[in-house]
Amino acid sequence: MTTVRTPATREELAELLRAASAEGAPVAVAGAGTASRRGPATDPPERVISTLGLDRIIGHEPADLTVTVEAGCRLQTLQAALAERGQTWMQAPARPGATVGGVLSTAASGRRRLRYGPVRDSLLQVVLATGDGRIVSAGGKTVKGVAGYDIPRLVVGALGTLGVILEVTLKLWPVPPSSGWFTATGDVAALAELGEALRRDLHLPAAVLLEPGRLSAEIIGPPADLVPPPGMAAADAPPEPAWGAEVLVGVPPTRLPALAAALTALGRPFQAELGVGTCRVGVETAEDVAAVRAAALEQEGHAVVADAPPELRADPWGPPPPGVRLMERLRDAFDPAHVLNPGLFIGDAVRSAA
Amino acid sequence: MATIPMTAVDRFRAILGDDRVLQAPTERLLYGKDGSIAEGDCGLVLLCETTGEVSACLRAAAEEGLPVVPRGSGTGLAGGAIPLDGSVVLSVARMRRVISVDPLTPCAWVEPGVLNLDISTAVAHLGLHYAPDPSSQAACSIGGNVATNAGGPHCLASGVTSQHILGVEIVLPDGEVLTIGGPAPDPAGYDLRGFVVGGEGTLGVVTKVCVKLTRDPPAVTTLLVDFPSVASAGAAVRDIIAEGVIPAAMEMMDRVMVRAVEQFVNAGLPVDSAALLLVEVDGTPAQVAEQAAAVERICRDSGAASVRTARDEAERALFWKARKNAFGAVARIAPNYYLHDCVVPRTRLVEVLESIAAIGEKHGLVIMNVFHAGDGNLHPLIAFDRRDPVQVDRVLAAGTDIIEACVAVGGTLSGEHGIGLEKRDYMPLQFAPLDLDAQCRAREAFDPDGRLNPRKVLPAGAKCGELVLDAGSLPEGTWL
Numbered sequence A: 001m002t003t004v005r006t007p008a009t010r011e012e013l014a015e016l017l018r019a020a021s022a023e024g025a026p027v028a029v030a031g032a033g034t035a036s037r038r039g040p041a042t043d044p045p046e047r048v049i050s051t052l053g054l055d056r057i058i059g060h061e062p063a064d065l066t067v068t069v070e071a072g073c074r075l076q077t078l079q080a081a082l083a084e085r086g087q088t089w090m091q092a093p094a095r096p097g098a099t100v101g102g103v104l105s106t107a108a109s110g111r112r113r114l115r116y117g118p119v120r121d122s123l124l125q126v127v128l129a130t131g132d133g134r135i136v137s138a139g140g141k142t143v144k145g146v147a148g149y150d151i152p153r154l155v156v157g158a159l160g161t162l163g164v165i166l167e168v169t170l171k172l173w174p175v176p177p178s179s180g181w182f183t184a185t186g187d188v189a190a191l192a193e194l195g196e197a198l199r200r201d202l203h204l205p206a207a208v209l210l211e212p213g214r215l216s217a218e219i220i221g222p223p224a225d226l227v228p229p230p231g232m233a234a235a236d237a238p239p240e241p242a243w244g245a246e247v248l249v250g251v252p253p254t255r256l257p258a259l260a261a262a263l264t265a266l267g268r269p270f271q272a273e274l275g276v277g278t279c280r281v282g283v284e285t286a287e288d289v290a291a292v293r294a295a296a297l298e299q300e301g302h303a304v305v306a307d308a309p310p311e312l313r314a315d316p317w318g319p320p321p322p323g324v325r326l327m328e329r330l331r332d333a334f335d336p337a338h339v340l341n342p343g344l345f346i347g348d349a350v351r352s353a354a
Numbered sequence B: 001m002a003t004i005p006m007t008a009v010d011r012f013r014a015i016l017g018d019d020r021v022l023q024a025p026t027e028r029l030l031y032g033k034d035g036s037i038a039e040g041d042c043g044l045v046l047l048c049e050t051t052g053e054v055s056a057c058l059r060a061a062a063e064e065g066l067p068v069v070p071r072g073s074g075t076g077l078a079g080g081a082i083p084l085d086g087s088v089v090l091s092v093a094r095m096r097r098v099i100s101v102d103p104l105t106p107c108a109w110v111e112p113g114v115l116n117l118d119i120s121t122a123v124a125h126l127g128l129h130y131a132p133d134p135s136s137q138a139a140c141s142i143g144g145n146v147a148t149n150a151g152g153p154h155c156l157a158s159g160v161t162s163q164h165i166l167g168v169e170i171v172l173p174d175g176e177v178l179t180i181g182g183p184a185p186d187p188a189g190y191d192l193r194g195f196v197v198g199g200e201g202t203l204g205v206v207t208k209v210c211v212k213l214t215r216d217p218p219a220v221t222t223l224l225v226d227f228p229s230v231a232s233a234g235a236a237v238r239d240i241i242a243e244g245v246i247p248a249a250m251e252m253m254d255r256v257m258v259r260a261v262e263q264f265v266n267a268g269l270p271v272d273s274a275a276l277l278l279v280e281v282d283g284t285p286a287q288v289a290e291q292a293a294a295v296e297r298i299c300r301d302s303g304a305a306s307v308r309t310a311r312d313e314a315e316r317a318l319f320w321k322a323r324k325n326a327f328g329a330v331a332r333i334a335p336n337y338y339l340h341d342c343v344v345p346r347t348r349l350v351e352v353l354e355s356i357a358a359i360g361e362k363h364g365l366v367i368m369n370v371f372h373a374g375d376g377n378l379h380p381l382i383a384f385d386r387r388d389p390v391q392v393d394r395v396l397a398a399g400t401d402i403i404e405a406c407v408a409v410g411g412t413l414s415g416e417h418g419i420g421l422e423k424r425d426y427m428p429l430q431f432a433p434l435d436l437d438a439q440c441r442a443r444e445a446f447d448p449d450g451r452l453n454p455r456k457v458l459p460a461g462a463k464c465g466e467l468v469l470d471a472g473s474l475p476e477g478t479w480l
């Protein structure tokens, strides 16, 4: 029987983890649950620890462009508070219900990554509860700092397997006063070429997105810069993809046009971030996952099942990345009893495959 | 001093040949120091030229149980490359090839000994550059930049080294070679690449680096602003950021520094200025015009005496020459300097600068400031003469006061130079015992035997919380 605990303090949360480690009882860490359909399709642990009780915005320092916030705070709550002072967590994705901790644990970046970088670049300080219930702080609250090892970066994308994120300090950006989306339609090869030309000719476009039949670009700048690039027209922002199941592909940016061609041939819907090298792909069957992964590998990349029902998650990660041995040791350092989100640690998948 | 056993020396000679294993006293003396004020004790120098050699040397060192200190150009300011107790120094300074340039991504694979500036020079004809630009960029290596997570004036808007490294090849202490990351983003598993950046040579030897390149901005404007007081300059910095303008760079110099630099560079700086602000904005012509106007307006509102805009590229280069030669100019004031690297919240800049001035007075020392004002990264520089032991004691005491003043307002120990040896024993000011213990465990995941750059970054006893601290004096095993 599943029991969900929603601690109201970090000490209480750490205590639950201490107990779980002592008993060797696995624990699922949950935020809002918007990104929970990932990892291998194993039975989830009976114990669930929710971060939703830790949802305070602890301090927004507008003059310093930083905010300190608890992990269970919802993205829309945080962004609304920041917007009141004309600021934003620029690298965050548009996933309103998600929690801050969930966004960071899944390394989910927003669509302006081409210009502002991935979400991991925005994390200045993290406070986390390790698997054995130690409360550890790393990084610093200042916008720049190199004191100590970069545990904050390690935690981003670790899917909660190194610790439960309790609190973070984030670097913010001013909300740009003006920006605009532009679009062009046509066949994928021609659009990819146009997109690559845009990346070369425009100064720091915020996004250049390639989809079947459509290219969209966002430009941020003063009104004088918001003119349609050659071959494009002003348009609304393209909608966020909403597929039943999604695979996230990463390839060297120069390989994206070839990947797009391959996905088109497979008849898969996709949204590729030109210049970044990431591509969200809609899938329906396990065969789709395999075909998309083969296309990614062909382009020297990788494909991770990011959000899908269990039957598509037999092999969620694909071939293991280099350094799994190091990852195992790091996990031992932070979660010696291996109680946190078992299954979401890539080393386990590698071991069970071997 | 521990001596390196002959059997070990012979093994290294078999790998590198006699002429790339250095043992002469003068050479060991040279490799016993870096850009910081301390001097250590080097037992042997290995000059590696390939990844294979680095791997073979590390494996041999592991089998012989010898500690190894990785080294790039040796310009580090925190003593990170200083060997202690006759350690082996492994230099990758000869690994200087630009392996491949991909102008479309754009990115490049380079060897670790390639100098920071040489990357930008190599891709300038493509309209590209490598963004992080430490003042030492003509001398420091990209491997050293990765190890220290180096910053530079132009990291304000574009971010420090870590944001510009797509992948690395690293040799672990046992000789295993791993390629982590690369141009394909977000591989599955932990972000080892991100963790290795800033590892200060304690996690592995970086033998290849995939750097992200940046397109040259279409327009640039550089402003030199003269303020009647440090407080008014600090207020301008705060207000520029608060208004939502993030310049490409925003640097400050105080009066003592301006005078020293002007004598050295002859850039026509206003020597009566109490504080100079160097602000650069870049982007599209429309963006630059808008931001430059905002910067100028805010500076004037804060009481700027004059605002000078670089007329052309030559004048812009002159402004930057003045800024980047600041440390060199200090030689005119005193033979040595001790440089700190704290970061404080931008809202506390003025207050901390006042504290630093008071600390200088208290200890009877000249403290000059030249720093990355835009991100609150201070570089208080204490001028002194190392031959005077009384002065040295005062310099170290003033350093402690400065660090404590910065941490007290929510600051951090280092913005870009790293912890190395010099700031190691200050770590407990910023981190609790459990925090240091966690860092120690993470480091051991890479180096379980603690043989790579031992006794750097974390204070002795960090693992068990029984700290042995010696802040405010020269670390054991070093001297001036």
Ligand SMILES: Cc1cc2nc3c(=O)[nH]c(=O)nc-3n(C[C@H](O)[C@H](O)[C@H](O)COP(=O)(O)OP(=O)(O)OC[C@H]3O[C@@H](n4cnc5c(N)ncnc54)[C@H](O)[C@@H]3O)c2cc1C
Pocket: B034, B035, B069, B070, B071, B072, B073, B074, B075, B076, B077, B079, B080, B081, B092, B112, B133, B134, B135, B136, B139, B140, B141, B142, B143, B144, B145, B146, B147, B148, B149, B150, B151, B152, B153, B200, B201, B202, B204, B205, B206, B207, B327, B328, B416, B417, B420, B453
């Ligand atoms: C005048 C002057 C100005 C400076 N200005 C700046 C500045 O603006 N910003 C800034 O950030 N720094 C600055 N520095 C400091 C210094 O240049 C940087 O820290 C630089 O990154 C060090 O590079 P290096 O090649 O000299 O490294 P080294 O001094 O040789 O080594 C530094 C550290 O990196 C490790 N290391 C070196 N190479 C490797 C490798 N291949 N693999 C693993 N570990 C390695 C060493 O063990 C050591 O811990 C300045 C220094 C001077 C002297």
